[in-house]
Amino acid sequence: MSKALIIDDEQQMRRLLCMVLESRGYEVCEAADGQLGLQEAAFHRPDVVLLDLGLPGMNGIEVLKRLREWSDVPVLILSVRDQEAIKVEALENGADDYVTKPFGTAELLARLTVIQRRRFTRQSAEIVVGALKLDLLHHEALLDDAPIKLTPTEFALLKVLAEYAGRIVTQNQIIKQVWAGQTSDPSEGLRVHINHLRKKLGETGPRIVNEPGIGYRLEEA
Amino acid sequence: MTDAESPTAHPSSTPVSLAEVGQYSCGLTLVFVLASTCWVLLPYTGDLFVALVFLMAIVLAGTWWNRGPVLMMAVVSALVWNYFFIPPQFTLHIDKPQDMVMFSLFFIVALSMGHLITRLRAREATLAQHHQERENLLELKHRAELLAESERLHRTLLDSVAHELKTPIAIIRTALDGLGQGNPYAHEIETANRRLQRIVESFLEMSRVESEVLEPQPDWCEIGDVVHAATKPIQQELAAYTLRIAGATELPLLRLDLRLLAQVLGNLLHNATRYAPAGTEIQIQASLFDGSLELRVRDHGPGLPLGAEEQLFEKFYRAPDSPAGGTGLGLAIARGLMRAMKGDIEAHTHPEGGAEFVLHLPVKTRSAA
Numbered sequence: 168m169s170k171a172l173i174i175d176d177e178q179q180m181r182r183l184l185c186m187v188l189e190s191r192g193y194e195v196c197e198a199a200d201g202q203l204g205l206q207e208a209a210f211h212r213p214d215v216v217l218l219d220l221g222l223p224g225m226n227g228i229e230v231l232k233r234l235r236e237w238s239d240v241p242v243l244i245l246s247v248r249d250q251e252a253i254k255v256e257a258l259e260n261g262a263d264d265y266v267t268k269p270f271g272t273a274e275l276l277a278r279l280t281v282i283q284r285r286r287f288t289r290q291s292a293e294i295v296v297g298a299l300k301l302d303l304l305h306h307e308a309l310l311d312d313a314p315i316k317l318t319p320t321e322f323a324l325l326k327v328l329a330e331y332a333g334r335i336v337t338q339n340q341i342i343k344q345v346w347a348g349q350t351s352d353p354s355e356g357l358r359v360h361i362n363h364l365r366k367k368l369g370e371t372g373p374r375i376v377n378e379p380g381i382g383y384r385l386e387e388a
Numbered sequence: 389m390t391d392a393e394s395p396t397a398h399p400s401s402t403p404v405s406l407a408e409v410g411q412y413s414c415g416l417t418l419v420f421v422l423a424s425t426c427w428v429l430l431p432y433t434g435d436l437f438v439a440l441v442f443l444m445a446i447v448l449a450g451t452w453w454n455r456g457p458v459l460m461m462a463v464v465s466a467l468v469w470n471y472f473f474i475p476p477q478f479t480l481h482i483d484k485p486q487d488m489v490m491f492s493l494f495f496i497v498a499l500s501m502g503h504l505i506t507r508l509r510a511r512e513a514t515l516a517q518h519h520q521e522r523e524n525l526l527e528l529k530h531r532a533e534l535l536a537e538s539e540r541l542h543r544t545l546l547d548s549v550a551h552e553l554k555t556p557i558a559i560i561r562t563a564l565d566g567l568g569q570g571n572p573y574a575h576e577i578e579t580a581n582r583r584l585q586r587i588v589e590s591f592l593e594m595s596r597v598e599s600e601v602l603e604p605q606p607d608w609c610e611i612g613d614v615v616h617a618a619t620k621p622i623q624q625e626l627a628a629y630t631l632r633i634a635g636a637t638e639l640p641l642l643r644l645d646l647r648l649l650a651q652v653l654g655n656l657l658h659n660a661t662r663y664a665p666a667g668t669e670i671q672i673q674a675s676l677f678d679g680s681l682e683l684r685v686r687d688h689g690p691g692l693p694l695g696a697e698e699q700l701f702e703k704f705y706r707a708p709d710s711p712a713g714g715t716g717l718g719l720a721i722a723r724g725l726m727r728a729m730k731g732d733i734e735a736h737t738h739p740e741g742g743a744e745f746v747l748h749l750p751v752k753t754r755s756a757a
Binding site: 184358362 | 550557561563565566585605607608610613616617646647650754
């Protein structure tokens with residue numbers, strides 16, 4: 168059974184999330200502010216943390232930074248719309264994904280499942296996302312078992328997206344891993360390559376979904 | 389003093405003005421009046437007194453007038469003094485060597501006095517001008533600080549109001565999900581909750597557009613991403629319609645603020661779902677016209693009320709016999725956002741029926757091929 172920690176200052180929201188998660192077999196603990204949240208996290212060692220960004224006192228980003236000093240527990244951010252900059256900051260400080268309030272429970276549970284799948288526990292040299300298979304050993308991409316031609320940059324880009332499949336990757340995270348600060352306008356290059364990749368993945372491959380102001384998410388078709 | 393108005397700063401560079409002509413004539417008159425008075429008083433005073441009177445007049449004139457008239461006064465008074473007062477009178481010739489020295493000294497002192505005083509005044513005027521400029525700059529800075537402060541306050545207020553309004557809506561949403569799908573009452577609450585969410589978001593967006601805290605942040609993007617971002621929040625409303633998108637895949641990468649444009653497009657699409665009968669088609673057509681993106685959104689509803697093509701974009705405008713619900717803000721926000729991005733939006737009834745909205749947006753392009 169997974170243990171979840173909810174850090175949110177809205178009591179009603181906590182209660183609801185509690186009910187939703189418990190009905191899915193989670194064991195739930197909760198905290199009303201950041202300080203308590205960190206204590207709870209240290210005490211209960213949760214398997215996943217749901218963190219509201221708009222906390223009173225110590226804000227969500229600060230909580231996240233402190234948490235990341237000693238724990239790599241998956242963290243899902245709960246946020247409201249129009250906070251893109253803060254969401255990006257949270258993601259680049261170690262948050263795993265986010266949902267925007269008001270969210271559906273189906274969306275919430277799907278995100279939780281994805282981020283709980285351990286990051287980077289790759290045992291084989293293959294990544295499979297739906298109909299797409301990446302062979303890291305031979306630098307080959309197969310779509311429905313048919314090879315597709317990718318440039319080295321496109322392969323590197325698709326590899327990053329596939330490693331994070333189902334999870335959001337911020338624009339900066341992609342650029343850091345694929346370009347490592349080589350190009351003058353990485354954002355432009357990124358868009359161009361995404362455009363090419365989308366055409367090559369076609370209708371049957373996974374979709375590269377843009378999340379405005381934040382980054383990309385590779386979703387199974 | 390009248391420094392500020394008189395063109396003293398660069399008297400040599402400006403042509404002789406009307407005011408200067410007046411000063412020349414006044415100077416001449418003054419020399420004449422003084423000379424006549426001194427002429428009467430000469431038997432009691434002696435010719436040196438006359439020289440001092442002239443010098444005083446030059447100094448006084450220098451504090452008010454431009455350099456030209458003052459120097460003219462210096463020259464004329466020196467000549468007048470020589471001609472009428474230095475013996476032998478009525479000739480420019482001077483007999484005694486000490487008178488010669490006196491005359492030369494007078495001439496030099498008069499000229500330099502006139503010159504120095506007018507220069508001093510010019511400098512003063514420049515200083516005053518610099519001072520004024522500094523004051524203006526300070527004033528501007530102060531105003532900018534005030535504006536930034538009020539913007540910050542506005543933003544904070546907006547954020548906290550947004551949070552307070554959105555939290556209950558989010559809670560209702562999550563609670564409804566917990567109730568499950570089958571319940572018809574829950575379905576009604578959900579519809580109302582979505583409507584409430586739209587209203588709250590419209591008011592917040594309108595407030596943001598009006599306070600001009602809105603700054604477009606253009607980045608490269610595909611138009612397909614704009615359409616995706618626009619349609620995602622209104623999937624449920626759009627489900628009853630056929631959405632046809634033309635021209636989007638042929639467009640190159642465009643540099644624009646994806647979120648703002650998606651918001652505009654989303655408002656237009658939502659509008660279409662409110663007026664056009666379910667089951668009809670909504671068309672989006674994207675094209676480029678010399679550096680400008682053109683997006684057309686057409687529905688197959690009743691079209692626009694005649695003559696209201698402009699009124700539509702006014703805040704709180706509601707078309708006659710439009711369906712209940714809606715704030716009358718959607719199109720006002722759309723126009724506000726388009727203008728914030730240096731573009732615009734217009735509307736007309738399509739010749740073959742249905743409303744058509746046309747967005748124009750100047751964009752940088754880059755071929756994606």
